Amino acid sequence: MAFTLPDLPYAKNALGFISENTLNFHHDKHFKAYVDTANKFAAGTEFEGKSLEEIIKKAKGPLFNNAAQAWNHGFYFDGISPKAVAVPAKLKAALEKAFGSVEKFTDEFAKSAAGNFGSGWTWLVEDKDGSLKIVNTSNAGNPLTDGLKPLLTVDVWEHAYYLDYQNRRPDYLKDFVAHINWDFVARNLG
Ligand code: MN
DSSP, X not given: OOOOOOOOSSOXXXXXXXXXXXXXXXXXXXXXXXXXXXXXXXXXXXXXXXXXXXXXXXXXXXXXXXXXXXXXXXXXXXXXXXXXXXXXXXXXXXXXXXXXXXXXXXXXXXXXXXXSOSSEEEEEEEOTTSOEEEEEEETTOOGGGGTOEEEEEEEOSHHHXXXXXXTOHHHHHHHHHTTBOHHHHHHHHO
């Protein structure tokens, strides 16, 4: 079963801080290309028919890069909400335990993402012992390869924000953390 491009969970003009123009390129062109290219590199190999997660954990090179980018983009878009979402109690308690408060978490997350050099992703993850951490990855990197459970990610490749924010990555991140879909994060925490 080939991978397919998922629809965005909101209208392209719904977010406010990310424009329809950006989403036309980011979802319809970049994300689609990663899905299509992952299918191309998986076809006829031991990975054909495997899940993106299985491929991410085992593959290297172009198949890893495209499968991870396909997974990362779906996860990123699902983590954004057009409307403010309250932080569910269990997640709130976990964030307070790890970072002191929800606001301290979003500050630290945005700061880590602003300092993630070059193209990559910044993640909130759950470690094997249940603790929450912020990690940066470069290029297509995904924390699943380190045995970490992703809860939230932000895309800091320039294509994610350059049409709307140009070089102002910190402004994009300030707006991103105000649009986190906390229900999605809480579901990932389990
Ligand atoms: Mn992207």
